[in-house]
Amino acid sequence: DVKVTQSSRYLVKRTGEKVFLECVQDMDHENMFWYRQDPGLGLRLIYFSYDVKMKEKGDIPEGYSVSREKKERFSLILESASTNQTSMYLCASSPRTGWEQYFGPGTRLTVT
Amino acid sequence: GDSVTQMEGPVTLSEEAFLTINCTYTATGYPSLFWYVQYPGEGLQLLLKATKADDKGSNKGFEATYRKETTSFHLEKGSVQVSDSAVYFCALLYNDMRFGAGTRLTVKP
Numbered sequence: 001d002v003k004v005t006q007s008s009r010y011l012v013k014r015t016g017e018k019v020f021l022e023c024v025q026d027m028d029h030e031n032m033f034w035y036r037q038d039p040g041l042g043l044r045l046i047y048f049s050y051d052v053k054m055k056e057k058g059d060i061p062e063g064y065s066v067s068r069e070k071k072e073r074f075s076l077i078l079e080s081a082s083t084n085q086t087s088m089y090l091c092a093s094s095p096r097t098g099w100e101q102y103f104g105p106g107t108r109l110t111v112t
Numbered sequence: 113g114d115s116v117t118q119m120e121g122p123v124t125l126s127e128e129a130f131l132t133i134n135c136t137y138t139a140t141g142y143p144s145l146f147w148y149v150q151y152p153g154e155g156l157q158l159l160l161k162a163t164k165a166d167d168k169g170s171n172k173g174f175e176a177t178y179r180k181e182t183t184s185f186h187l188e189k190g191s192v193q194v195s196d197s198a199v200y201f202c203a204l205l206y207n208d209m210r211f212g213a214g215t216r217l218t219v220k221p
Contacts, residue, residue, distance in 0.1 A: 004155070033209075042201060042213040043156075090155055099144060099205050103155030 003027070004104035006091055012110045019078040021107050023091030030096040032074035034058075034066065037088040037106070049074055050096070081111045114139045118202045118212035125192055125219050133187040133215050135176075135202035143206035145169075145178055145185040150199040150214070159187075159200070192219045 007022035025032065031050055035043040035058075045058030047066040055066050063085060067075045074093075078085055088108050092101040119134040137143065144163045148156040160169030165180035174189045185202060197219050202212040 035211075037214075040213050043211040045208070092156075100158050100161075101156075101209060103157065105153070105155045 004091055004093055004102050006089075006104040006107050008107050009105060010108050010110075012112065013078075013081050014112055015082060017078075017081050017111075019081050019109065019111075021076040021078075021089055021091075021109070023074045023076070023093075023104055024072055025074075025091075025093040025102070026072065027093060027095075027102065028071070029093035029102075030071070031094045032068065033092040033094075033101065034064075034074065034076045035090045035092065036060070037090055043090065046076065081109075083111050085109065086111045114143065114204060114206050114208075114210050116202050116204055116210050116212040118200075118215055120213070120215070121199075122216040122218060125217070127194055127219055127221050128191045129219075131187070131189040131192045131196075131217070133200055133202075133217070135185045135187065135212060137183050137185065137202075137204050139183075139204060139206050141206050142180070143204040145176070146203040146205070147174070147176055147185070147187050148201040148203060148211075150201065152198070156201060192217070194219045194221055 004025045033048045034046045049068045065077045090106045091104040094101045115138045146161045147159040149159045150156045160171040162169040162178035168177045176187045199214045199216045201214045
């Protein structure tokens with residue numbers, strides 16, 4: 001059974017803190033993605049990665065960075081959290097030539 | 113750029129009612145089209161897909177037909193159940209994946 005896991009379901013952080021969101025997939029997928037989900041806006045792509053140590057900016061990369069040191073793990077980093085980064089964060093993975101993305105359960109981040 | 117527009121929610125229906133959620137797209141080429149569903153507390157999961165014009169995707173009683181002439185991919189189900197309550201996302205894949213804003217469906221017994 002395919003699985004994408006995210007380190008936390010709920011997270012509360014203070015403004016200015018450094019925040020790490022972790023995502024692990026067990027399907028040996030090459031592609032991994034980070035989205036944020038906001039009401040009325042759907043899913044917006046923050047960053048994606050097609051291979052280890054490789055990253056590409058999505059539509060809204062400002063205020064975020066990512067790390068992919070191992071194939072199965074893709075981390076999203078908020079260098080200095082701000083209240084406008086309060087959101088649901090979804091990780092997904094897909095095989096190199098496949099189109100279907102498999103999603104994790106999401107992390108609901110609140111920045112106060 | 114490529115984009116998807118889907119009907120705003122929320123949509124509230126009684127059990128066994130007919131469901132339609134409208135989705136239209138804009139794309140420079142001929143994309144693949146998808147419907148994803150997000151049940152409460154879970155991530156998105158693929159519901160159905162269509163990869164070329166006139167294809168019909170179907171799953172769990174849901175259907176959608178890829179209409180190139182109207183650039184649409186409307187989701188339909190003949191008789192909804194309480195367990196269908198979820199958020200539904202229309203999406204396209206051409207150069208990259210684009211999602212609609214989502215439509216929340218609530219089905220009441």
